[in-house]
Amino acid sequence: MIVRWISALLVAAFAVAAPLHFSSARPSSDSITGTLPQHGTYVVYRMQGAPVAVVALWYRAPSIGYGITPVPSLAHLAAQAVAASTPVTGKSLSTVVHENGGHLTISVYANSVSISALVPTDAASTIVAAMTRAYFSPVLDDKGLAIARSELAEEAIFTSFDPIQAAHNAVVGSLFSSGPQHYPALGSAKALSSIDQDTLRSFSERAFRAQNAVLVLTGDVDERLAASAVQGRIGSGGADLPISSPIAAEPTASSEPFDEAGGGQAWVGPKISDERSATALDFIADYLFRPQTGTLTKSISDLDSSAYVEGQFITLHDPGVFFVGYTSKNADGVSKEIDLALQTIQSPLAKTEFARARAAFAEHLLFDLQTPSEVADTFGWYTVEGNPTYAPGADGVRGRYFSAVNSLTPELVASVAKKYFGGKSSRITFEQGKSGKVISR
Amino acid sequence: MKRLHTGLLFLGLTAAATNGASATSSGYPATQVQQIQGIPLSIEVDPNAELTAVDVFIPAGLERETVATSGISALLLRCLFQTPVTGVSGTSSLKDAVESFGASIDADVTGQWSRISLVARSDQMPLLVDDLYHALANPDFSAKNLAMARKGLLSRLGETASEPVTVGVEMFRRAYYVGGNGLPALGSVPSIMRLRTADLSGFFAQTYVQGGAHVSLVGLQTPALRDSVKRLVGSLRPGSLPAVTIQTRPFEEKPMRVVARRKIGNPLIVVGFPAPSPENRDFATMLVINAVLTEGIATERTTESDVPESIGSSYLYDIAPASLAVYINGGRLDPNFGVNQLINVASSLGDRELNAEALTKFKAVARGSLLMSTLNAGERASLLGLFAQGGANDPLNGVLSSLDAVSGADVQRVAKQYLKNYTVALVLPQNETDGK
Numbered sequence: 001m002i003v004r005w006i007s008a009l010l011v012a013a014f015a016v017a018a019p020l021h022f023s024s025a026r027p028s029s030d031s032i033t034g035t036l037p038q039h040g041t042y043v044v045y046r047m048q049g050a051p052v053a054v055v056a057l058w059y060r061a062p063s064i065g066y067g068i069t070p071v072p073s074l075a076h077l078a079a080q081a082v083a084a085s086t087p088v089t090g091k092s093l094s095t096v097v098h099e100n101g102g103h104l105t106i107s108v109y110a111n112s113v114s115i116s117a118l119v120p121t122d123a124a125s126t127i128v129a130a131m132t133r134a135y136f137s138p139v140l141d142d143k144g145l146a147i148a149r150s151e152l153a154e155e156a157i158f159t160s161f162d163p164i165q166a167a168h169n170a171v172v173g174s175l176f177s178s179g180p181q182h183y184p185a186l187g188s189a190k191a192l193s194s195i196d197q198d199t200l201r202s203f204s205e206r207a208f209r210a211q212n213a214v215l216v217l218t219g220d221v222d223e224r225l226a227a228s229a230v231q232g233r234i235g236s237g238g239a240d241l242p243i244s245s246p247i248a249a250e251p252t253a254s255s256e257p258f259d260e261a262g263g264g265q266a267w268v269g270p271k272i273s274d275e276r277s278a279t280a281l282d283f284i285a286d287y288l289f290r291p292q293t294g295t296l297t298k299s300i301s302d303l304d305s306s307a308y309v310e311g312q313f314i315t316l317h318d319p320g321v322f323f324v325g326y327t328s329k330n331a332d333g334v335s336k337e338i339d340l341a342l343q344t345i346q347s348p349l350a351k352t353e354f355a356r357a358r359a360a361f362a363e364h365l366l367f368d369l370q371t372p373s374e375v376a377d378t379f380g381w382y383t384v385e386g387n388p389t390y391a392p393g394a395d396g397v398r399g400r401y402f403s404a405v406n407s408l409t410p411e412l413v414a415s416v417a418k419k420y421f422g423g424k425s426s427r428i429t430f431e432q433g434k435s436g437k438v439i440s441r
Numbered sequence: 442m443k444r445l446h447t448g449l450l451f452l453g454l455t456a457a458a459t460n461g462a463s464a465t466s467s468g469y470p471a472t473q474v475q476q477i478q479g480i481p482l483s484i485e486v487d488p489n490a491e492l493t494a495v496d497v498f499i500p501a502g503l504e505r506e507t508v509a510t511s512g513i514s515a516l517l518l519r520c521l522f523q524t525p526v527t528g529v530s531g532t533s534s535l536k537d538a539v540e541s542f543g544a545s546i547d548a549d550v551t552g553q554w555s556r557i558s559l560v561a562r563s564d565q566m567p568l569l570v571d572d573l574y575h576a577l578a579n580p581d582f583s584a585k586n587l588a589m590a591r592k593g594l595l596s597r598l599g600e601t602a603s604e605p606v607t608v609g610v611e612m613f614r615r616a617y618y619v620g621g622n623g624l625p626a627l628g629s630v631p632s633i634m635r636l637r638t639a640d641l642s643g644f645f646a647q648t649y650v651q652g653g654a655h656v657s658l659v660g661l662q663t664p665a666l667r668d669s670v671k672r673l674v675g676s677l678r679p680g681s682l683p684a685v686t687i688q689t690r691p692f693e694e695k696p697m698r699v700v701a702r703r704k705i706g707n708p709l710i711v712v713g714f715p716a717p718s719p720e721n722r723d724f725a726t727m728l729v730i731n732a733v734l735t736e737g738i739a740t741e742r743t744t745e746s747d748v749p750e751s752i753g754s755s756y757l758y759d760i761a762p763a764s765l766a767v768y769i770n771g772g773r774l775d776p777n778f779g780v781n782q783l784i785n786v787a788s789s790l791g792d793r794e795l796n797a798e799a800l801t802k803f804k805a806v807a808r809g810s811l812l813m814s815t816l817n818a819g820e821r822a823s824l825l826g827l828f829a830q831g832g833a834n835d836p837l838n839g840v841l842s843s844l845d846a847v848s849g850a851d852v853q854r855v856a857k858q859y860l861k862n863y864t865v866a867l868v869l870p871q872n873e874t875d876g877k
Contacts, residue, residue: 048487050815051467051841084743094743099802101809105745118806120812121467158748220467287541293540305596325525349704356541363543363562372819397491 005391012102016218030395031379032223033388039238040213041073043228043379047372053219054201054372056116057135058380061207062180062243063108065199070178072187073105073152076108077195078204079115080152085144092144093117093134097127107377110180111242112384113207113434118373121220128228132215136232138204139144139150145197153189160188164310167264167428172314172321174252175266179245181321185226212239216380219372242317242386246431262308262327263335269427270416271318281313281322281402282417288341289324293360296341304330311338317385322420331429335358346418348410362397362405369393405422468838469815472825477667480651480674483829483836485659485821493563493660494818495570496672496826499716500653501555501644504685504760508619512594512628513636513644514550517580517592518557520641522546524581526572535576538743539569545819546573552760556647556826560819563661570669577649577676591633598627605709605868610755610766612714612866616699619688620838622760649746657826659818687761689715692862699864702871707772711866712783713810716765717830717861719758719836725807725843726855729809731756732806733790733799733852734767738782749773752783758826765859780865787863790856794849808844811837 023323031045083104086092091218093115102119115135117127159165167182176182210232217225247268270277288296289311300307307328314321324342328334349357369375375393382391392401475482501514522536530541535834539546544561546569561569601607615623654677656670690697692715717723739752751773755766769779795803815821815837828836 048470048489049817050469050812050821052812052816079745092743094741098741099805099811101805102808103745103809103813106741106743118813120809123805147743151746155746155748158746162747360541360543366545366562367560368547370492372816 016273018059019098021396031393034223034226036210036213036215036226036229037231038210040210040215041239041383041402042215042217042222042229042384044221044226045218045375045379045393046221047219049219049372051121052118053121053127053217053221053222053225054116054118054376055124055127055131056114056216056218056380057131058214058216059113059207059212060111060240060242060384060385061113061203061212063110063113063185064180064183065203066206070183071195071199072183072191073156073185074195074199074203075113075207076106076186077107077148077152077192078138078140078207079108079113080148081140081200082138082204083115083144084147084151085134085139085141087134087139089402090130093130096130100126102127104310105167106125108185110183110185110245112187112381114380116373116376116380124217124221124225125228128215128217129230132210132229132232135208136210136213136230138201138208140197140201140204143421145200149192152186153192156189156192157185159186161259162293163258163260163262163327163430164264164308166258167262167322167325167430168266170254170256170428171264171266171426172323174254175248175268175321176245177248180243181245207240209237211237214380214383216376216383218376218379222368244318247319247424248426251427253427255429255431258432259332260327260329261329261430261432262325263331263427263429264323264325265338265425265427266324267322267420267422268423269313269320269322271320272382272385272390273318273385275390275400275404276314276407276412277416277420278315278320279401280331280413281320281357282315283405283408284345284363284417285312286364287357288337288345290364294439296337299341300326300328300334300337303333304328307334309334309338314381315385327430334431343423346414346421348414351410354413355409358405358408362402365402366393366397367404455641468841469821471838472829472835474829477671478651478655478674481829482656482670483655483657483825484662485664485825487660487818490563490660490818491556492560492818493551493566493658493662493666494560494822495566495666495670496559496657496819496822497557497573498554498655498657498826499649499677500553500682501648502551502553502621502759503624503626504552504621504687505644505648506624506628506681508624509632510631510636510644511624513632513640514555514635515627516587516590516633517582517641517645518548518550519593520557520582520586521557521576521580522548523586523589524576524579526575528568528572534633535572538572544569550626550813551827552757553830554759556823558819558823563663566660567663567665567669570666570673574669574673574676577673580645582636582638584646587636587638587641591636593626594633595630598630598633601627602605603704605703605705605707606755606768607751608703608705609709609711609768609866610757611870612701613711613764613766613864614757615711616697616866617689617715617764619690619862620685622687628692646678648682649677649681650682651677652679654809654825655829657822657829659822659825660671670686689762692815692864694862696862697864698867700867700869702869704871705868706870707770708776708779708870709771709868710769710776711766711868712769712780713764713766713866714758714787714862716758716763717855717859718761719762719840720830720833723851723855724758725840726847726851727859728811728840728844729800729803729847729852730790730856730860731765731767732810733795734783734786734802736803736806737786738779752779774826776867784863787856787860790852791860792853794853797849800847800849800852804844804847808841809846811840825838
């Protein structure tokens with residue numbers, strides 16, 4: 001699709017925050033959606049480039065399971081074990097992907113699971129069949145489960161040393177009093193060892209039903225590929241509804257020891273259906289926190305060149321979450337810089353600066369939607385969170401997300417920032433080498 | 442989406458090129474080579490591309506450096522990125538001019554080239570190439586700019602000193618290559634501190650020339666962009682550099698071992714082999730051998746993860762002759778066991794042919810690795826530029842076709858030729874050896 005933007009340079013030269021213009025001078029790069037044989041959904045998006053395809057299954061499923069008693073890591077262990085298990089006829093999904101020169105990735109979030117294979121195009125049909133066979137009729141064998149436990153335990157230990165991940169788990173968890181958002185999607189190695197095979201099997205059969213699936217196909221693909229999906233066993237019901245996580249009554253602040261000094265903060269944000277507000281927070285994340293170019297990223301780098309800061313709005317069914325995490329030898333200074341930036345953004349940006357930043361934001365979106373994996377992740381995520389047509393890239397740059405970008409104004413961004421950064425939040429500080437205690441306020 | 446269907450033409454060409462070998466079932470969009478002022482421009486056209494990537498390869502690579510000027514290519518690029526350019530939004534550094542509206546500019550120094558990479562919205566690319574042209578036409582090597590560039594480069598140098606793979610591969614390069622190709626890509630602290638404005642001006646005048654330069658483009662080629670690229674290459678001085686004779690140290694029967702100590706958590710072992718360059722007919726076979734060496738020893742994981750791999754490799758095909766550095770993460774795999782396994786696998790590859798099942802698997806892994814390294818326009822422009830040097834018209838598809846044609850006998854023959862001798866570089870944690 002040919003995109004005719006008003007030149008960002010001209011926008012800046014005239015200091016006018018005019019809307020970005022798009023025209024459709026060439027055929028649309030729309031995605032194609034359809035229904036799988038047993039009422040799951042498929043999304044197909046064709047892209048030019050390397051002869052590769054992404055075959056991804058997305059499910060709306062709680063990471064802690066469906067029972068009254070939460071089982072942290074259940075969804076992740078189940079998805080990993082299914083991929084590693086060998087059905088009576090054939091090889092494990094993991095082996096099939098690997099032998100075809102592909103990569104298999106499993107990502108689990110509070111309310112969703114993604115199983116994604118990046119493979120050479122000529123293997124795509126084989127992988128669609130193998131993946132849908134593996135998950136629509138899940139097999140869990142002892143060997144597969146043992147491999148999955150071992151790998152995830154190692155991953156859990158590895159990520160426990162990641163201060164940003166630790167900050168994320170702590171502050172997002174304390175924003176919610178219970179429900180999937182209250183727990184990390186991948187818990188401790190100990191938690192993994194306590195999940196029994198019956199619980200996993202029961203969860204897999206409910207969560208990974210064909211009716212609950214979104215099959216996403218991107219890259220060098222066409223719609224015919226969806227026909228390679230197998231039927232799977234007959235399950236009941238349609239797609240699951242999201243399980244809500246109640247927001248905690250009081251904001252929290254805590255301090256804990258960690259290997260590196262740093263911290264994090266999270267705020268309750270808008271739900272995914274509030275498209276303008278969600279897009280405004282995405283804009284703020286890009287403007288302040290984008291690696292290399294974010295205004296706050298740069299000022300923090302000036303303060304401490306070895307500092308790391310990350311900020312993003314996590315678009316969720318209801319509510320979304322804005323998260324900031326950082327590490328620095330000068331953690332206090334960085335924390336103050338973050339507070340100042342989030343305060344300053346609550347006043348409208350100057351028109352020239354806003355025009356430049358919005359043009360950059362739109363271009364960054366295109367950068368972030370370059371590969372089949374990036375596009376598949378976006379389509380899968382927005383579909384299971386309940387607003388597929390708002391996915392960046394859906395309908396190309398004429399879609400709803402880019403329309404929302406187009407509708408941003410300095411005043412709107414400031415008012416959204418004021419509303420959400422002045423609302424409920426949680427904060428954690430990591431003190432290097434110090435033993436800390438949890439403080440509530 | 443309208444897609445460029447060039448498959449039939451591509452299959453015909455590659456079948457001929459590979460002497461009747463079976464063609465790939467699906468390939469990259471075909472590329473074409475045009476000439477702009479005598480400089481080759483390799484293009485993968487995507488008429489629907491929202492983003493376009495342009496890579497400029499200038500023959501100012503490591504091979505032109507000496508111990509005294511080590512790091513000069515990298516320092517020069519940093520000065521170039523900080524050179525003020527004036528656009529419609531005012532005057533700013535080249536890097537800021539490109540990045541402020543969302544585009545990206547990057548650079549690196551390889552054996553043969555200094556490579557500058559631009560990725561931007563297709564309609565804006567001509568403006569940004571013009572910005573680069575202005576910087577190249579009037580680079581700022583002033584003392585003030587040089588000091589700023591030096592500070593940035595030294596900071597980056599400090600970071601890479603604790604990156605074990607970078608350190609290990611550079612140690613192997615230093616052991617194998619004589620001259621500039623054996624020097625660290627970012628230089629050394631003493632040499633960077635010594636370099637002055639006159640050095641940079643002289644190096645720029647000497648090496649930023651049209652002869653040996655080339656450009657690759659992936660995305661939308663418009664007349665405006667072609668004009669901008671023409672201006673850009675016109676900013677390079679006409680003429681060519683004298684050829685560099687690349688020298689390597691001969692491998693001894695007893696492998697050379699080099700050791701360094703750094704502030705790292707676990708030991709890292711690099712085993713380096715000579716390897717064929719991309720234009721060599723055995724290049725694809727070596728990609729399969731690379732897959733065998735790494736996949737044959739690695740513990741297979743179910744899924745990708747952030748947990749570091751136990752083994753990996755770096756194919757140094759930007760230098761001719763090329764080399765292959767296989768590294769073992771001592772934190773994930775016992776170093777002695779890992780090296781012994783690697784050498785055993787290397788040796789057995791020369792002793793007997795892979796069976797058909799294994800060959801099929803490792804060819805698929807090699808093919809997948811190549812494809813996964815070219816997922817976006819910037820990555821493809823980079824590889825297209827590097828591979829186009831052999832003169833191939835459609836080099837990425839050429840490699841895919843050659844991979845399809847690799848036989849078990851090829852693997853055995855090439856293993857015998859290249860894996861017989863090797864060099865070992867060992868990077869040890871500093872605290873482990875302190876006081877010993």
